Amino acid sequence: MARLTEHGLRRSVGVPGLFATAYGNVGSSIYYALGLVAGYALGLTPVVFMFAGGLFVLTAKTYAEGAAMFPEAGGSSSFARHAFNDVVSFFAGWALSLDYIITIAISAFFVPHYLGAFFPALTHNPGDVIGGLVTIVLLAALNIRGLGESAKLNLFLAVADLCTQILLVGVGIALVLNPSLLVNQVHLGTVPSWHNLVFALSVAMVAYTGIETVSNMAEEAKDPGHDVPKSVNLVLFAVLGVYAGISVVALSALPVVHHGVGFNAALGSTFSHPGYATALGTTYENDPVLGIISRLGLHGALLSAARDYVGVLAATILFIATNAGLIGISRLSWSLAEHRQLPSLFSRLHVRYRTPWFTIVFFSILAALLIIPGETTLLGNLYSFGAMLSFTTAHVAVVALRFKQPDRERPYRMPWNVNIRGRPIPLTAVLGGVGTFVAWCAVVALHDEARTIGIPWIVLGMLGYLYYRRRQGLNPFSTYRIPRAERPPDFQALGYRTALVPIFGADVSAAALASAAKLVGEDGVLYAMFVLPVPSQLSLESGLEDEEAQGRSVLESARIQAHRANIKIHCGLIRTRNPGAALVEEAKRVKCDVIYWSTLHAPSGEQEIGPTAIYLLSKRPCRVIIETERRRSGAPLAVSAA
Numbered sequence: 001m002a003r004l005t006e007h008g009l010r011r012s013v014g015v016p017g018l019f020a021t022a023y024g025n026v027g028s029s030i031y032y033a034l035g036l037v038a039g040y041a042l043g044l045t046p047v048v049f050m051f052a053g054g055l056f057v058l059t060a061k062t063y064a065e066g067a068a069m070f071p072e073a074g075g076s077s078s079f080a081r082h083a084f085n086d087v088v089s090f091f092a093g094w095a096l097s098l099d100y101i102i103t104i105a106i107s108a109f110f111v112p113h114y115l116g117a118f119f120p121a122l123t124h125n126p127g128d129v130i131g132g133l134v135t136i137v138l139l140a141a142l143n144i145r146g147l148g149e150s151a152k153l154n155l156f157l158a159v160a161d162l163c164t165q166i167l168l169v170g171v172g173i174a175l176v177l178n179p180s181l182l183v184n185q186v187h188l189g190t191v192p193s194w195h196n197l198v199f200a201l202s203v204a205m206v207a208y209t210g211i212e213t214v215s216n217m218a219e220e221a222k223d224p225g226h227d228v229p230k231s232v233n234l235v236l237f238a239v240l241g242v243y244a245g246i247s248v249v250a251l252s253a254l255p256v257v258h259h260g261v262g263f264n265a266a267l268g269s270t271f272s273h274p275g276y277a278t279a280l281g282t283t284y285e286n287d288p289v290l291g292i293i294s295r296l297g298l299h300g301a302l303l304s305a306a307r308d309y310v311g312v313l314a315a316t317i318l319f320i321a322t323n324a325g326l327i328g329i330s331r332l333s334w335s336l337a338e339h340r341q342l343p344s345l346f347s348r349l350h351v352r353y354r355t356p357w358f359t360i361v362f363f364s365i366l367a368a369l370l371i372i373p374g375e376t377t378l379l380g381n382l383y384s385f386g387a388m389l390s391f392t393t394a395h396v397a398v399v400a401l402r403f404k405q406p407d408r409e410r411p412y413r414m415p416w417n418v419n420i421r422g423r424p425i426p427l428t429a430v431l432g433g434v435g436t437f438v439a440w441c442a443v444v445a446l447h448d449e450a451r452t453i454g455i456p457w458i459v460l461g462m463l464g465y466l467y468y469r470r471r472q473g474l475n476p477f478s479t480y481r482i483p484r485a486e487r488p489p490d491f492q493a494l495g496y497r498t499a500l501v502p503i504f505g506a507d508v509s510a511a512a513l514a515s516a517a518k519l520v521g522e523d524g525v526l527y528a529m530f531v532l533p534v535p536s537q538l539s540l541e542s543g544l545e546d547e548e549a550q551g552r553s554v555l556e557s558a559r560i561q562a563h564r565a566n567i568k569i570h571c572g573l574i575r576t577r578n579p580g581a582a583l584v585e586e587a588k589r590v591k592c593d594v595i596y597w598s599t600l601h602a603p604s605g606e607q608e609i610g611p612t613a614i615y616l617l618s619k620r621p622c623r624v625i626i627e628t629e630r631r632r633s634g635a636p637l638a639v640s641a642a
Contacts, residue, residue: 181255
């Protein structure tokens with residue numbers, strides 16, 4: 001009798017996919033962070049970005065080690081759960097949820113500002129607020145229906161964005177770079193003042209939104225121990241280089257100028273530094289990259305084409321960053337709900353679309369509420385508050401794990417280690433933790449929003465968590481997980497002639513199993529694989545319990561039918577975002593001679609030759625036979641590998 005076997009998540013994302021996703025989130029920040037920081041840092045804007053970049057480097061190294069150890073959704077919340085307890089884990093996760101809300105809000109708010117290259121009404125209130133709200137509503141609706149992320153589109157846009165930013169730096173250096181001007185516009189202690197310099201430093205971390213993406217994507221990496229650190233290093237190199245180059249060019253094109261005290265119509269707002277300002281932080285605060293394009297000395301059709309191109313590219317990337325924020329908060333809330341740190345309502349799926357509709361609606365509403373005031377500084381300050389808490393927790397957790405779990409496999413270890421009590425302690429994490437905590441203290445001390453919104457957010461979240469755990473009769477410090485059926489150990493690939501039979505939906509065709517068995521002969525073996533597509537909003541390892549139970553039932557039915565027909569069979573269940581890629585990988589793993597798929601019971605969209613069939617035919621790791629409705633009146637469609 002065959003053994004029922006289940007295979008877990010499919011790791012199908014390599015370094016290019018991880019880099020594209022991370023850079024798409026982090027790199028998109030240049031389109032709003034430049035204006036937020038320049039308004040306070042003035043001529044020291046490049047230095048402020050590099051200092052914040054140093055904290056980003058240290059934090060990224062911490063996330064690389066943590067994500068390689070625990071390739072699962074949750075980021076700092078996951079690290080804290082393993083290092084400490086569920087109270088600390090929820091604290092980090094709740095702070096992180098604020099980051100995701102801000103990412104959604106700030107990315108959506110700046111989409112209309114760059115579309116203002118075509119529709120000027122979108123560059124100011126109420127057009128920008130309405131445009132941001134429409135962006136959130138549209139993406140929330142699409143995500144409820146199951147909109148995901150396209151790895152190929154993300155990679156294309158990330159490369160296009162990086163190339164555009166490099167080109168902008170190159171053109172700017174050739175046309176406007178003035179080293180003496182960069183030096184002469186800085187009068188440390190006065191322009192900028194010490195107070196505003198510290199204020200700018202506390203805001204600058206908004207430039208590096210998205211580092212948590214690396215951790216969330218780690219569960220899908222082919223080789224987390226290798227791919228995650230490598231992609232992190234590539235993102236660091238690209239982002240730091242871009243910020244250094246663009247900020248230097250920006251202050252050459254839009255230098256700090258003296259315009260008297262108070263309001264100046266040419267600059268468009270009241271100065272943070274009386275008498276001094278750069279148009280980056282005033283006139284072009286909400287679309288700084290378009291401001292740079294406007295001051296490069298381009299004219300006529302060339303200027304118009306450059307503005308249109310940057311406007312479309314920036315709006316598109318910010319739109320995708322907003323979508324990534326929605327997906328990120330969905331995965332985080334799933335992780336928290338799965339560990340019974342949030343009510344089960346946050347893991348409730350839409351009856352039809354099987355997506356976490358409540359989570360999407362709940363956090364979209366919160367993001368929309370933050371957009372309504374139309375204050376970009378409010379969004380930037382709140383992001384820094386949540387990010388510094390989350391980053392500090394991540395640093396402390398990874399250091400603590402060096403003591404608590406010294407023997408755990410660490411595919412990647414941070415550099416600069418010193419021995420303390422016989423344990424190698426990474427100075428990168430220690431320095432990063434101190435730096436991010438000091439930055440958090442500065443945010444709380446200097447930003448009213450942090451005290452009036454950020455602190456109440458944390459306090460209410462913690463009180464809600466303790467109340468929820470008490471109502472559930474659970475210890476707030478203990479770790480729990482929604483019980484799921486145990487997975488038997490993976491079977492070993494056998495040396496028989498083999499056929500892979502994909503199964504979708506609630507039924508299985510006995511005829512397909514019998515037909516596939518005839519192809520492999522008496523000594524062959526079948527692999528019946530139930531394919532469970534997982535929406536991108538959910539973690540690959542979480543949720544869809546009902547669908548998974550149904551899949552096991554279908555596999556058991558297949559096993560019984562095969563046993564009756566004297567067919568040798570192994571059964572498995574694949575959770576995947578890309579059914580075609582997962583089946584190709586499985587066929588290669590077990591060295592199948594043929595993939596035999598009957599689409600008679602396939603889901604809607606996979607009847608006849610659907611997306612999965614097209615993928616199988618394009619990659620075809622072996623002979624592919626697809627049985628469609630034509631079978632009823634003729635032979636099935638068969639395609640052989642080259």
